[in-house]
Amino acid sequence: MSDKGYLLKESDLLPLSIGAALLGTGGGGNPYVGMLRARELIRKGAEVRVLPLDALPDDAWIGEVGGIGAPVVGVEKIEEGGECYRAMRAVEETAGVKLSATISAEIGGSNALEPVIAAAYAGLPVIDGDGMGRAFPEVQMTTFFIYGAKAAPAAIADEKGNVVVFKEVIDMFWLETFARGVSVNMGAAAGLAIAPMSMEFVRRTAVPGTVTQALSIGHTVLEARQKRQNVVERVVASTGGKLFFTGKVTDVRRELVGGFARGHAHISGVGDWAGSEARIAIQNENLVLWVDEVPVIMVPDLIINLELDTGEPITTEVLRYGQRIAVIGLPVHELMKTPKALEIVGPKAFGYPELTFNPLQPQPVVA
Amino acid sequence: MSDKGYLLKESDLLPLSIGAALLGTGGGGNPYVGMLRARELIRKGAEVRVLPLDALPDDAWIGEVGGIGAPVVGVEKIEEGGECYRAMRAVEETAGVKLSATISAEIGGSNALEPVIAAAYAGLPVIDGDGMGRAFPEVQMTTFFIYGAKAAPAAIADEKGNVVVFKEVIDMFWLETFARGVSVNMGAAAGLAIAPMSMEFVRRTAVPGTVTQALSIGHTVLEARQKRQNVVERVVASTGGKLFFTGKVTDVRRELVGGFARGHAHISGVGDWAGSEARIAIQNENLVLWVDEVPVIMVPDLIINLELDTGEPITTEVLRYGQRIAVIGLPVHELMKTPKALEIVGPKAFGYPELTFNPLQPQPVVA
Numbered sequence: 001m002s003d004k005g006y007l008l009k010e011s012d013l014l015p016l017s018i019g020a021a022l023l024g025t026g027g028g029g030n031p032y033v034g035m036l037r038a039r040e041l042i043r044k045g046a047e048v049r050v051l052p053l054d055a056l057p058d059d060a061w062i063g064e065v066g067g068i069g070a071p072v073v074g075v076e077k078i079e080e081g082g083e084c085y086r087a088m089r090a091v092e093e094t095a096g097v098k099l100s101a102t103i104s105a106e107i108g109g110s111n112a113l114e115p116v117i118a119a120a121y122a123g124l125p126v127i128d129g130d131g132m133g134r135a136f137p138e139v140q141m142t143t144f145f146i147y148g149a150k151a152a153p154a155a156i157a158d159e160k161g162n163v164v165v166f167k168e169v170i171d172m173f174w175l176e177t178f179a180r181g182v183s184v185n186m187g188a189a190a191g192l193a194i195a196p197m198s199m200e201f202v203r204r205t206a207v208p209g210t211v212t213q214a215l216s217i218g219h220t221v222l223e224a225r226q227k228r229q230n231v232v233e234r235v236v237a238s239t240g241g242k243l244f245f246t247g248k249v250t251d252v253r254r255e256l257v258g259g260f261a262r263g264h265a266h267i268s269g270v271g272d273w274a275g276s277e278a279r280i281a282i283q284n285e286n287l288v289l290w291v292d293e294v295p296v297i298m299v300p301d302l303i304i305n306l307e308l309d310t311g312e313p314i315t316t317e318v319l320r321y322g323q324r325i326a327v328i329g330l331p332v333h334e335l336m337k338t339p340k341a342l343e344i345v346g347p348k349a350f351g352y353p354e355l356t357f358n359p360l361q362p363q364p365v366v367a
Numbered sequence: 368m369s370d371k372g373y374l375l376k377e378s379d380l381l382p383l384s385i386g387a388a389l390l391g392t393g394g395g396g397n398p399y400v401g402m403l404r405a406r407e408l409i410r411k412g413a414e415v416r417v418l419p420l421d422a423l424p425d426d427a428w429i430g431e432v433g434g435i436g437a438p439v440v441g442v443e444k445i446e447e448g449g450e451c452y453r454a455m456r457a458v459e460e461t462a463g464v465k466l467s468a469t470i471s472a473e474i475g476g477s478n479a480l481e482p483v484i485a486a487a488y489a490g491l492p493v494i495d496g497d498g499m500g501r502a503f504p505e506v507q508m509t510t511f512f513i514y515g516a517k518a519a520p521a522a523i524a525d526e527k528g529n530v531v532v533f534k535e536v537i538d539m540f541w542l543e544t545f546a547r548g549v550s551v552n553m554g555a556a557a558g559l560a561i562a563p564m565s566m567e568f569v570r571r572t573a574v575p576g577t578v579t580q581a582l583s584i585g586h587t588v589l590e591a592r593q594k595r596q597n598v599v600e601r602v603v604a605s606t607g608g609k610l611f612f613t614g615k616v617t618d619v620r621r622e623l624v625g626g627f628a629r630g631h632a633h634i635s636g637v638g639d640w641a642g643s644e645a646r647i648a649i650q651n652e653n654l655v656l657w658v659d660e661v662p663v664i665m666v667p668d669l670i671i672n673l674e675l676d677t678g679e680p681i682t683t684e685v686l687r688y689g690q691r692i693a694v695i696g697l698p699v700h701e702l703m704k705t706p707k708a709l710e711i712v713g714p715k716a717f718g719y720p721e722l723t724f725n726p727l728q729p730q731p732v733v734a
Contacts, residue, residue: 090534094461155534163535164545167457170528178531181548 015218028109083191108135231311382585395476450558598678
């Protein structure tokens with residue numbers, strides 16, 4: 001057992017939400033409302049401790065929670081706040097266990113804040129890690145499920161008081177099917193809690209340190225803004241990422257299909273990329289970047305769009321004609337690149353049979 | 368406490384399924400497969416007793432079960448058999464009660480057999496009554512829900528082993544929404560069990576004696592066939608029903624929309640109705656009969672189509688061009704005709720705001 005982590009301060013929540021938005025790779029939902037909600041709970045006295053992966057004993061039970069729905073809807077239909085908490089309690093009751101901490105399904109986007117909010121309601125700590133190291137559109141696309149987490153009992157709750165328990169589910173794909181369907185009935189925004197996982201399992205399978213990583217990215221962005229530095233350059237340098245394109249959005253096609261926002265964005269190059277054309281495929285998140293029809297970044301690696309001038313992360317639901325953006329690539333964690341993981345989150349899993357995953361090479365990190 | 372009912376014999380199952388098909392008013396699913404399954408269980412030694420409404424004490428818990436899905440699908444996707452039983456067990460566990468008997472959500476169609484099958488699996492009796500006295504397309508359209516049954520906990524199970532529990536549901540309409548959605552994900556055929564009801568409540572709200580009624584109708588049909596009598600005439604005389612039209616089906620329009628089979632059938636008169644045209648509106652069941660554009664029977668009263676020559680009940684999923692049919696009207700039970708009930712199962716609830724329910728008058732019953 002090592003150190004006992006750190007308490008989340010009120011002043012951490014804005015940088016956490018900025019870092020989370022960036023790691024959302026265009027999706028994961030806007031974390032702003034969740035940030036306000038977490039702030040309110042912390043102002044009222046809730047204490048949420050961020051625990052490193054080695055802080056709890058092997059047999060402690062950890063609860064993974066996250067919002068489920070379409071980010072496009074999440075912008076207009078604001079959650080009540082207790083959705084994930086109520087789902088988590090239903091799972092505890094059904095499984096007959098007591099949770100010791102929460103963990104994020106995905107650090108990218110609003111789901112960075114959901115386990116913080118659920119933890120604040122429950123008086124629990126939150127584990128410094130998550131199941132994606134980014135954002136992904138489907139429930140089964142976590143390291144937890146990829147490496148064998150149980151699909152049941154899981155539960156979903158809405159803001160109206162409905163709670164549905166997936167008591168016996170034959171696999172994670174069925175969980176995704178059922179949870180997606182119920183979330184659409186719930187208005188395409190709901191809280192999902194999956195089956196309790198042992199700390200021993202979470203230690204082996206979580207993408208480690210991602211709460212701290214999001215915080216650190218957020219601090220970098222805020223500091224760069226304050227010092228009037230180039231935010232895009234600072235983010236690239238401090239994360240080990242690489243700038244892949246700068247350009248102006250010329251077209252965005254986006255549809256809400258079965259609870260997902262799917263589509264494409266077209267970008268005309270500016271600066272070093274003048275004369276080039278880029279295209280990004282979207283399913284809630286950015287999936288593939290092509291530059292002049294050559295695929296240069298693809299899932300599970302991270303494709304991050306920042307506003308060129310301000311460095312503000314641009315989520316796919318606000319992406320629009322005329323925006324000037326920088327497209328950054330960031331290598332995903334190793335746990336997401338194994339053959340087993342690529343079956344679930346590689347380009348083929350997202351409907352690109354012609355693409356073979358070609359991982360980004362990590363760049364030197366400049367503090 | 369009165370008598371203790373009667374044991375269902377193997378030889379009762381065919382007449383029960385014939386009577387149930389007839390009371391299905393065109394919907395409720397074909398009871399034939401359920402009949403075979405119940406027969407197999409009874410041949411293997413299962414004993415299912417049919418108990419009158421006054422046989423059990425007030426505080427006994429009764430479990431209402433039924434299949435949920437589209438009858439059109441039910442013809443091709445055959446249930447495994449234990450769906451309702453597994454859903455019922457999940458409800459028992461979640462509610463923390465032990466059931467004393469099962470009861471049918473709807474006596475019409477395949478759901479006449481589902482509580483018999485669940486009872487055979489569980490070693491329980493089945494109550495002589497149901498929640499509709501006919502068939503209806505939606506979960507909330509039972510006397511139980513109309514008169515205040517709790518919407519949760521309910522559960523749904525499929526043939527693959529998935530079990531979803533509706534743990535907290537704000538009302539019966541949300542239960543219908545969630546259960547319908549999950550049943551569609553499950554392949555549009557699943558078993559649903561609703562929250563346990565006290566025997567005291569069931570005694571006040573069930574449509575009484577409908578298992579026995581279905582059996583009796585089935586026996587009438589079989590006897591008439593054996594004696595080469597006119598089956599349509601015998602059914603009309605023995606049920607207190609009335610013949611409203613005879614004709615040839617000239618057109619059937621049917622679509623599968625959101626898990627329901629919706630449409631219209633057109634019939635050209637023959638015999639006493641030569642020169643007249645009839646139309647029947649369908650949502651799984653027959654909803655309204657118009658003769659020469661005048662509405663003559665409407666929900667919740669029963670509209671029953673029988674093959675003119677054989678008296679075979681014709682369900683909406685097998686209704687087709689060229690069939691010669693007799694259309695019989697049967698008054699529904701009083702519990703389905705109160706203002707409260709008509710809000711849920713009257714013509715307006717089915718999308719006919721121009722129709723005011725005009726109840727059929729009971730005809731003298733000829734044994």
